[in-house]
Amino acid sequence: MNIADILIDHAFCEQKAATKCITLIVKYPDCEFLVDTLSPVVTEEWGHFQAVLKEMKKRNILLTNKRKDEYVIQLDKCKRGGGSRYDQLMEDTLVFALIEARSAERFKLLSEHISDQSLSKFYYELMIAEALHYRNFIEIAEKYNPKEKVRIRWEELLVQEAEIMKNLDVREDRFH
Numbered sequence: 001m002n003i004a005d006i007l008i009d010h011a012f013c014e015q016k017a018a019t020k021c022i023t024l025i026v027k028y029p030d031c032e033f034l035v036d037t038l039s040p041v042v043t044e045e046w047g048h049f050q051a052v053l054k055e056m057k058k059r060n061i062l063l064t065n066k067r068k069d070e071y072v073i074q075l076d077k078c079k080r081g082g083g084s085r086y087d088q089l090m091e092d093t094l095v096f097a098l099i100e101a102r103s104a105e106r107f108k109l110l111s112e113h114i115s116d117q118s119l120s121k122f123y124y125e126l127m128i129a130e131a132l133h134y135r136n137f138i139e140i141a142e143k144y145n146p147k148e149k150v151r152i153r154w155e156e157l158l159v160q161e162a163e164i165m166k167n168l169d170v171r172e173d174r175f176h
Helices: 003-027 032-058 070-077 085-113 117-144 147-167
Strands: none
Touching (some): 003 032, 003 085, 070 085, 117 147
C-alpha cells in the first residue's frame, strides 16, 4: 500500500464530496430539509479535505493532478433519468449515499490495517463521519419520497453496484 497515493486520492474524494453537496443545495434550494442537512456536511467534508492536506504535508506529499474516478462515473450512469424532481433527488442522494457508505467501509479497513498509528486514528474518526453522511443522504431521499420506494431503489442500486465492482480493476492507488 502506497500511503502517498492513498492520501492524494483521498484528498480529491473529500473535495468532490463537498462539491457534490453544494451542487445538491444549488439544485434543490427549496428543499429545506436537504439544505439544512447538507450545509454542515459541506463544511465537514471541506474540513476533511483540509485534514488530509495536513496529513500529506506532514509526510512531504504534494497534491498532484486529479484522476477520473471510474467507480463514481459508473455509479452515475446508474441514475435513472426522467420522473419527477423528487425522483431525481432520490437518484442523486442514493448514489451519494452509496459512495459515502463505501468510503466508511474503506476508512474502517484502513484504520485497522495501516501501521501508522496517527493515520489509523484519523481514518477511524473519518469512518464515523462518513457513516453519518451515508445516513444523511438516505434520510433526505426518504424525506421527499415514500420510504418503500427509496428502499426498493436502494436495493436496485446495490445490485448495479455489485456488477460495477466485478468489472473494475482493483488498484492500490485508488480510494474508490
